[in-house]
Amino acid sequence: MQIQVNGEQREVPEGTTVRALVEQFNMKPEKVAIELNRRLVKSDRYDAPLKEGDQIEIVTFVGGGS
């Protein structure tokens, strides 16, 4: 199925979860924030399957500022 990740179209297998998607990018779900269709996803929803056309943004932590 087609979904959008960080603004780009991607083909992922049916049943792909938020957690699996984040791990595909070599990131730990505990260290990023996930936005799904403009709402923040709580971590207890990370194992729910994504749907066709979902828009996902993986938001990394930024630590600089000096």
Added chain:
Amino acid sequence: MSIDRYHRQTLLPQIGTQGQERLRAASIVLIGCGALGTVIADQLVRAGIGKVRIVDRDIVELTNLQRQVLFTEADARDEIPKAIAAWKRLGAINSDVAIEPVVADVHAGNVEEIVGGASLVMDGTDNAQTRYLLNDACVKHSIPWVYGACVGVEGRTMLVRPGVTPCLRCIFPEPPAAGELPTCDTVGVLASAANIVASLQVVAAMKFLVGESSDSLITLNAWSAQIRSIDLTDARRADCPTCEARQFDFLDRPANHLVSLCGRNAVQVQPSSKRAASDSSLLAERLSSAGDVQTTPYFLRCTLRESAPLRLTIFPDGRTIVHGTNDPTRARAIYDRYIGS
């Protein structure tokens, strides 16, 4: 005090004279006075916040001037601590505001005292550890704080209202490991990006102070001119260790006494106990046998004769920067030998 100077601000329906009074009644603690912090301090002081405490551990350097808006070449040449330089500059801009400069490193042992009594805390820090520590202290004492961060051309900001909106650990449960993230010292920072993030932080602060809140996580890419606002309604985590379980892991962790200052070839050493301020003239006398000692109103500097090119900068609270090494063990040994543990 004449309110006329705030005329262009009180004209705004979002603020008005009532909002201006609320800004005046506020007491803000700003942690970190660098790329973000100088812009935050500048805007808060011009806006007429009642009290602003500016906390920073560093001294102005020439490479700061590309983005840190309050400092001058003279501040860098004279090695003025950033909190002092900011206080002097801002005092000349708005003498209505009570500005309190604090030259100190913020750690688990002093953070609660530093943020105590604030209506709001602003994040102008430069590292993840201090932000998680601020989150702990602010949640524990129910003080709202505005997270803001910037590196390269990207930034993030979010207002945390403890018990009401998600805290930093609700959003990013696990802090990055040391060295895991790029920093301004390793990948650089676009001054414009830092200015935008800091401005968004100040907007969040002013909205909160006048009684209006927007609960969102804002992400910025300044280069591609993209700002996204992520709705945080209902985003608090039921299993958040900080704001739900009230377990303050970062406050409870013993302070790290040795911090390697990234990209600076220097190590900061914290004394294990508080040094009395009266020690400094004795210390200067003692150090004069080991090297050339220079005394300023803000610190004592010693260029060591036998361990050239090492230099020590010793602040009144005993905190010391050992310049000329990245090795914490060597820095500790030097500290113990010349200053004492």
